[in-house]
Amino acid sequence: MPEKIKVVVNEDRCYLCGGCAGVCPTLAIEVHSTGWEFLQDKCISCRICINACPVGALSAKPLEVSE
Numbered sequence: 850m851p852e853k854i855k856v857v858v859n860e861d862r863c864y865l866c867g868g869c870a871g872v873c874p875t876l877a878i879e880v881h882s883t884g885w886e887f888l889q890d891k892c893i894s895c896r897i898c899i900n901a902c903p904v905g906a907l908s909a910k911p912l913e914v915s916e
């Protein structure tokens with residue numbers, strides 16, 4: 850099993866293009882006109898979104914057991 854991660858966004862870089870939401874296989878990211886949202890319960894830690902962002906706005910943090 851890959852390490853469980855939490856995906857975080859750098860809001861200074863993200864321009865809300867929706868690309869990450871489009872490639873996420875489990876719809877764990879939602880991009881609205883008002884902002885970027887991560888749904889931890891749906892994420893399977895595949896990291897596809899992180900590699901897909903054209904401006905490198907996404908990064909992974911280890912998911913603490915208590916979170």
Ligand code: SF4
Nearest residue numbers: 873892893895896898
């Ligand atoms: S790591 Fe995978 S499952 Fe989690 S938000 Fe990114 S694309 Fe979706």
Ligand code: SF4
Nearest residue numbers: 863866867868869902
């Ligand atoms: S792909 Fe990158 S720039 Fe586009 S919405 Fe996702 S985090 Fe923001």
